[in-house]
Amino acid sequence: MVFKRKLDCVSVAFDYPNIPRAPRSCRRKVQNKRTDDNDDAQMCAMDLLASLAGKILEEGQSSSASSNAFEGNAHENFGKEVKTEREDHDKPLKSESSDQGNSVSMPTYENTSDKCVVNSFLFPDNDGILERTPPMSDHKKIHGETGDVNVNPGFEQREATGGLTANTCNLEDKTALDVQFPKPVCVDGDDLKSPSCVNMIPNGSLARHGNHTNLVRDDDEKLYSSRKCSNKFTSYKSPAIRRIRKSKYSKQVSKDFGHYRADVGIKALYRKRKSCYGYNTWKHETIYKRRRSPDRSSVVTSDGGLSNGSVSKLPEKRKSVKLSIKSFRIPELFIEVPETATVGSLKRTVMEAVSVLLSGGIRVGVLVHGKKVRDDKRTLSQTGISSEENLSNLGFTLEPGGTSNGPIPLCSKDPVVPTTEPTSLCERSAAASPNADDVINSGSIVDNKLELVPYQSEISVDEPSSDSRALVPLPALEEVKALAIVPLNQKPKRTELAQRRARRPFSVTEVEALVQAVEELGTGRWRDVKLRAFENADHRTYVDLKDKWKTLVHTASISPQQRRGEPVPQELLDRVLKAYGYWSQHQGKHQARGAPKDPDMNRGRALDSGVSV
């Protein structure tokens, strides 16, 4: 049985005793600010880490010039570092010097198991600045909501000239880490646009973003990278997608990812390490680049929730508010994988967890001054979001439970590691579940299992009433929300299958075409039916057609009152039954090549001969 509690990396990182000490200059800053501004403290540590990461990255780039910089060079460095720590693990706090000479402290703990906490996914530097019409507030009409808002991620977003930040903070038995979404989310209007805009599926082949976004390549040859947000998917196809499409008559790139398809590319770097208990553990470290904007305000927003973002004010332009969301923090994900797990398996595991999380629906939250704005009716200006306000107070969050606030007790068991690597994952989520206390016993968790536990936690500082009651705060942290633990399954599903295809009801026209084709070809040649009548319908596979025929036959067999969905003309249903009967009688015979192109079939004559409808 494993219990997880929400532990915000931000606050945790500096509130717990076993935290490595940062350089003096940084510590001072932390001390001075930690009380009222953890972000600053974070910032400090982050900067250091970023610096180190940047160094490492640079080195990796120069030496390998590949996207695997972190797997090689960097990884080794981390390995050394870990080793060093091991030798001196009696000292809870320790400052180390990286190979690059930067003196930084890498949060490490001996008392760790194989768990890891994914605090957030970060989007790369935002290229997708979206503009939206300003609220026509009576008094603000003249000025409108002006100014560009650069929404930065939460605490994890630190300025780093090095371009990268390695953020690692272990907590108790887990490792907190940040994961970065390879693609920005475009915001337009009140909602995230998807799938056109919310494209978190850049399973691309690009190896880097900008000039130093190195990505770790997983075992499946997948490279994750950032891509610009466009209103429609381009012709670009990732290997993975091509693979999928290939087996389904695909000819275009119209892969339907659904709204929250989460083939999330993860950019992360981690190292292995062992716990003092002898369990294999690993540490996952995220590296992300950041871009400093001259007039960027300091992070103010910190909801400690699923996600958050800070905002910085940019030069004014027009009467609109432009938001550039750099990242969203997602519910924490607890991961536990064996040390022998591969990077690829880890990625798949995290991705799957995210997919599961997203499949449950997500919603966006807006924070102003750290306070959650729940009234969707209010205008931005009324909410305090305007050019006249400090836009750095604006933040966004991603929360699970788009529609149903219930937990997402999904448990995917997946041989994430195709090989024999015993890896499985389980997702727990208490989210806004009022029954968060119904912690399911998950005593089946095995050591070599991997566990992902998404959380929903939000520090509704000023609004302890609304959602908090549905929470089951834990002793340690008030804002913590208990989670429902779901037993691990033995056989997780493939990541690609985490999200089923969107439902696409057949139109009458399609049914007509299908019936026509079946009348001519029979019911055992779906590939031919596909080719003949749905050649260009990439989303209709022969299996789909076969299934549709199946349902059509059923539909035709039941009373009209029992039918649902768009009504199919009785005429067509009659033909369905006739063809069904006919082909049932003539199976082997015409199944072969020369399908009965009986011109009379449609009139029923040819079918009359041995068809009992």
Add this chain to the structure above:
DNA sequence: TTTAGGG
């Protein structure tokens, strides 16, 4: 890869 069926 397709078919054929159960889920």
Add this chain to the structure above:
DNA sequence: CCCTAAA
């Protein structure tokens, strides 16, 4: 629609 055993 998904998942798969079979062919």
